[in-house]
Amino acid sequence: MSLDDDHREVSEPLKFPMPFQARVNPHLDMLLQRSESWARAMGMLSGGGHPDDWAVWDDLSVFHTIAAxxxxxxxxxxxxxxxxxxxHDIMVWYFAFDDHFQCRYKVTRDTDGAREHIERLPTFMPLTPDEPVPSPRNAVEEGLADLWPRLIESRPARWRRDWKDGITRFCAGAIQEMVHLATGRVLDLVEYVQLRRETFGSYTAAFYVDISTGVTIPEKIRNSREIQVLLDSFMDYMALSNDIFSYEREIDDEGCATNLVLSVQNLLGGPLPQAVSIANDLVSARLRQFEYTLDVELPEAAARLKLNDAERADLAAWVEGASDYLSGILAWHVKAARYRARVPLSRGERT
Incomplete structure (x- = not known):
């Protein structure tokens, strides 16, 4: 099945609105030098002293299509x-988990092996120093064992619990995808959006902003309705926009039954281009909600809750980091070879 089939053509280019300007971290060269070495040290690439069957990517060029x-x-x-x-290392780990899970469990339909694999991963995320940690048996476990102490260093207990819960939900979501793959059931939109927050790792996304900016959402406003709306739209934009770019990879190449475009097409019928366009409208609506909450509702909430100058400065820095994340992930999707040439952007043309 190919997006070049006549019935999959679209008459107008697909546009991805983005109100925030993408920027590039000045330390990109350092990351480029680090990428192979860390993946190899974890056993995700061969040559790092681990068993050969640990390697997630046998072909180095495939690893580089991720563009971590x-x-x-x-x-x-x-x-x-x-x-x-x-x-960077967190991103490589997520891709390693995904590709390892696809190859070892989804392709072989090894549900029992998948469940055992998933059940072991939380043991590599102890909340206290006295919790025992098993010896890693594969590159995914090795990577998580390396990452976890760095992730929780100097972090409060609430942050550790929420981070562990987010990673655990991401991993458990892979099992749900296997179940839907086996049955061929296409989820309705409400079910699917909830599942996609888990399978994309959306529940850890806010922590990346904490790490990158060095600030957190002020406690005084953290549990407000406005912050929850902002976070929900933030998570949904990233997860659901990925579905448009990854449609052919997931549906045609991997045979998945979980994708926003597929859920839209199953609900409404009609040709694929129409479903892609509607899916993109839904994604864009989540971005508009994020922007409206940021520009209109958050200032009102900050005034209502009487945030002081320091709290307002932290909140401003955090939401700017979240905005960077949204513009950056779109820029990466457009350019990364992992997804390039997989979106029906215009008639007879791909970019």
């Missing part, structure tokens, strides 16, 4: 070197 250094540089342009290196 560019992803990091686009999404977190203000992150200092140490934070940028940590964020």
């Amino acid at each position: 250094p560019e992803l990091t540089a686009y999404c977190w342009p203000v992150a200092p070197p140490r934070a940028a290196a940590l964020l």
Whole structure:
């Protein structure tokens, strides 16, 4: 099945509105030098002293299509070197988990093996120093064991719990995808959006902004309705926009049954280009909600809750970091070879 089929053509180019300007982290060169070395040290690439069957990517060119250094540089342009290196390694780990899970469990339909793999991963994220940690048995476990102490360093207990919960939900979402793959069931939009927040790792996204900016959302406003709306639209834009770019990879190449475009097409019928256009409208609506909440509702909430000058400065820095993340992830999707030439942008043309 190919997006070049006549019935999949679209008459107008697909546009991706973005009100925020993408920037590039000045430490991109450092990330480019780091990328292979960290993946190899974790066993994700061969040659690092780990068993050969640990390797997630046998072909180095496939690893480089991820463009993790560019992803990091686009999404977190203000992150200092140490934070940028940590964020880069997190991104490589997420892709390693995804590609390892696809190859080892989804393709073989090994649900029991997948569940065992998923159940072990939380044991590599102890909340206290006295919790025992098992020896890694694959590159995904090795990577998580390396990342976790760096992620939680000097972080409060609430942050650690929420971070562990977000990663656990991301991993558990892969099992749900396997279930839907086995049954061929296409989720309705409400079900799908909730699942996609998990399978994209959206529940950890706010923590990346914490790491990159060095600030957190002030406690006084953290639990407000406005912040929850901002976070929901923030998570949804990233997760659902990925579905448009990854449609062919997921549906045609991997046979997945979970994708926003597929859910829209299943609900409304009609040709694929129409479903892509509607999906893009839904994604753009989430971006507009983020922008409206940022520009209109957050200032009102800050005044209502009487944030002081320091709290307002932290909130401003945090939401700017979140805006950078949104513009950066779009820029990466457009340019990364992992997804390039997989979106039906215009009649007879791909970019």
